[in-house]
Amino acid sequence: MTILLAALLFAQGSQTLIPSSPATDPQIIKIIDEGKNHSHVMDFLHHIAIDIGGRSTGSPELAKGEQWALAQFNRMGCDVHLEHWEDVPGFQRGPVQVAKMVGPLEATFQFSTNVWTQGTNGPVRGQAVVDPTTIEQAKAMAAQLKGAWVLMSYKSSMGGARDRDAKELKDYVDSCGIAGRVYASNNDLVHTHGTYKWKVGDQVVNKRPESHPMDIDVTVRRSDMDRIQRWMGQEPVTLEFNIQNRWLAPIPQYNIVADIKGTEKPDEMVIVGGHFDSWNGPGSEGANDNGTGASVALETARILEATHAKPKRTIRCILWTGEEQGLLGSQAYVKQHVNEMDKISAVIVDDGGTGWHAGYSLTQDMVPLMSDAVSPVNAAFPDMPDKLVITNRFSQEMGSDHDSFLRYAVPAFFTLEGGNIDYNWIWHSQNDRIEYSVPKYLVQSATDAAAVAYSLANADTLLPRTRNVTSDAARGKS
Ligand SMILES: [Zn+2]
Numbered sequence: 001m002t003i004l005l006a007a008l009l010f011a012q013g014s015q016t017l018i019p020s021s022p023a024t025d026p027q028i029i030k031i032i033d034e035g036k037n038h039s040h041v042m043d044f045l046h047h048i049a050i051d052i053g054g055r056s057t058g059s060p061e062l063a064k065g066e067q068w069a070l071a072q073f074n075r076m077g078c079d080v081h082l083e084h085w086e087d088v089p090g091f092q093r094g095p096v097q098v099a100k101m102v103g104p105l106e107a108t109f110q111f112s113t114n115v116w117t118q119g120t121n122g123p124v125r126g127q128a129v130v131d132p133t134t135i136e137q138a139k140a141m142a143a144q145l146k147g148a149w150v151l152m153s154y155k156s157s158m159g160g161a162r163d164r165d166a167k168e169l170k171d172y173v174d175s176c177g178i179a180g181r182v183y184a185s186n187n188d189l190v191h192t193h194g195t196y197k198w199k200v201g202d203q204v205v206n207k208r209p210e211s212h213p214m215d216i217d218v219t220v221r222r223s224d225m226d227r228i229q230r231w232m233g234q235e236p237v238t239l240e241f242n243i244q245n246r247w248l249a250p251i252p253q254y255n256i257v258a259d260i261k262g263t264e265k266p267d268e269m270v271i272v273g274g275h276f277d278s279w280n281g282p283g284s285e286g287a288n289d290n291g292t293g294a295s296v297a298l299e300t301a302r303i304l305e306a307t308h309a310k311p312k313r314t315i316r317c318i319l320w321t322g323e324e325q326g327l328l329g330s331q332a333y334v335k336q337h338v339n340e341m342d343k344i345s346a347v348i349v350d351d352g353g354t355g356w357h358a359g360y361s362l363t364q365d366m367v368p369l370m371s372d373a374v375s376p377v378n379a380a381f382p383d384m385p386d387k388l389v390i391t392n393r394f395s396q397e398m399g400s401d402h403d404s405f406l407r408y409a410v411p412a413f414f415t416l417e418g419g420n421i422d423y424n425w426i427w428h429s430q431n432d433r434i435e436y437s438v439p440k441y442l443v444q445s446a447t448d449a450a451a452v453a454y455s456l457a458n459a460d461t462l463l464p465r466t467r468n469v470t471s472d473a474a475r476g477k478s
Contacts, residue, residue: 014389014390014391014392015389015390016359016387016390017367017388017390018378018386018388019371019388020379020382021375021376022376022380023380023451025376025455027309027454028376029376030307031303031304031451031454032447032451034306034450035303035446035450035451036380038306039443041299041439041443041445042295042437042439042442044072044294044298045442046434048065048276048287048291048295049285049286049434049437052064052065052068054279054281054284054285054286055276055277055278055286056278056280057196057253057277057324057328058090058115058116058250058253059091061092061280062277066082066256066319069256070256073256073258073301073317076301076305078258078260078305078317079259079260079261080256080257080258080259082254082256083256083257083336084252084253085253085254085255085321085328085329085336086252086253086322086328087250087251087253088196088206088250088253088322088325089207090247090250091246091247091248093244093246094119094244097242097282098123098240098241099218099220099241099243101228101238101240102239102240104235109221110188110190110220111190111218111220111224111282112190112218112219112281112283113216113217113219113245114192114193115192115193115194115196115280116195116207117213117245118213118214118215118245119216119244119246120179120216120242120243123241124180124240124241125238125239126147126149126179126238126240127147127149127236127238128149128232128237128238129141129144129148129151130153130232131153131173132145133169135168135172138172141176145177145178146176146178147177147178149181149239150173150181151228151229152182152183152184179216180216180217180218181215181216181217182220182225182228182239183217183219183220184219184224184226185221185222186222187221187222188222189221189425189430190281191429192281192428192429193428208247209249216241216243218243253329254321255318255320255321255330256276256318257316257318257333258317259314259316259317260301260305260311260316260317261314262311262314262315263311264313265312266313267340267343268314268345268462269313269314269315269340269345270311270314270344270347271315271316271346271347271348272296272300272301272315272316273293273297273318273348273349274293274320274351275294275323275324275330276319277290277320277329278432279428281430283430284429284430284431284432284433285432287432287434288353288354288423288426288427288433288436289351289353289432290323290350290351293349293350293351295442296350296442297318298319299446299449299450300315300446300449301315301317303446303447303450304450309454311454311458312457312458313458314457318333320401323351323400323401327399327401327403327404329401330401330403330404331404334405338408341405341409341410344405344410345411345457346452347411347413348413348415348452348453349413349415350415351401353421353423353426353427354417354419354442355417355419355441355445356386356418356419357386357416357445357448358384358385358415358416358418358419359385359386359388359415360386360387360388360389360413360415360416361391361416362391362411362413363390366463366464367388367390369455369463370463372455372459373451373452373456373459374448376451377452384418384440384441385418386448400414402414410465411464411465421436
């Protein structure tokens with residue numbers, strides 16, 4: 001029986017419930033004890049963020065991580081395998097990633113280059129020169145531009161350079177033999193992005209080691225650019241960049257799929273997952289986007305196996321890849337598994353950072369099953385409430401892997417995140433590091449995912465299919 005501790009009315013007619021009552025099912029009691037008191041979630045996260053590090057799609061680090069995760073699921077006792085979705089251009093950040101001013105004084109910068117972009121061939125030293133804005137200006141500066149780092153007056157955004165010079169001006173400046181271009185970010189955050197596609201003639205093709213754009217575009221923090229420009233007002237400034245970006249042959253990309261097989265209805269399932277890939281700009285460990293969600297999925301499987309859970313339906317834990325390039329792994333997954341879509345009760349995706357599982361956005365007809373599922377978790381973690389947010393339009397699209405399932409009307413949740421976190425400081429930036437991950441929040445998240453998945457896997461019915469799925473909502477942060 002479910003006790004409602006709180007029921008709040010929200011502005012748009014949505015209602016929030018915090019069902020809470022201690023577990024009575026002996027298996028749920030074991031799951032909550034294991035998750036709350038014997039957690040391994042930070043062990044997983046340490047390995048992912050520190051031992052493996054940034055895991056960009058197409059990187060050897062991601063490939064290494066996939067093998068590690070496969071071994072983890074295997075050791076727990078899951079039935080696990082890799083599912084190939086594409087070969088993408090290989091790209092690796094070498095260990096040397098340095099940006100600095102060497103004169104008139106020495107100072108290092110925080111910076112990034114996009115994935116699948118050209119680095120320097122060793123340290124490249126050159127004078128800082130402000131970008132010419134007309135061809136005439138550029139011609140007058142030709143001698144100065146040779147070997148120079150050109151400071152762009154345009155700001156760069158997370159997508160790289162937001163504005164570009166006209167092609168004629170750009171080509172002329174390139175022909176002068178510049179070292180590269182330096183952009184400033186909007187603030188102290190340096191975002192990393194990038195794509196492995198580019199346009200050759202009229203065709204969009206994959207970049208290749210032997211065929212890719214040769215521009216060197218570096219983004220430094222706003223404060224670093226301000227410092228360069230302050231000094232330039234007084235005397236010549238020399239910059240040095242050593243950016244060991246390596247191009248590799250195409251690397252096969254996989255989703256990792258681990259099952260705890262259902263005892264009565266193995267074809268029906270509950271999915272718990274998150275993306276395993278991350279951006280990998282200098283400084284970033286991909287800890288919170290999405291090492292945390294991947295660790296929660298691994299810990300979910302571990303809790304269930306450690307407590308010898310025998311769910312009636314299959315509980316499937318999935319680590320998708322290619323998420324940051326546009327949900328590529330999960331889109332391939334739903335196509336490869338299209339015949340299973342009607343048999344999925346729920347998909348729980350954790351991709352909102354290190355917060356605790358603070359809620360599920362759902363339709364009224366899902367409340368009874370989900371109340372039963374979250375009640376014992378709320379009783380065990382009363383200071384980290386896991387709410388049911390009732391909306392008339394199912395789920396809020398956040399641009400993560402659950403979107404791929406919403407298109408098939410599968411109840412797919414992007415877990416709401418609770419806690420005192422400034423996720424903007426972290427997301428896709430040089431600050432995505434484990435020092436900002438909060439262990440107690442992740443303990444709750446994994447316990448919640450395991451208990452909710454088990455409860456739904458054993459429920460009398462699948463969650464009702466929503467008729468209110470929308471797929472055209474504005475996409476948010478992924
Ligand atoms: Zn993410």
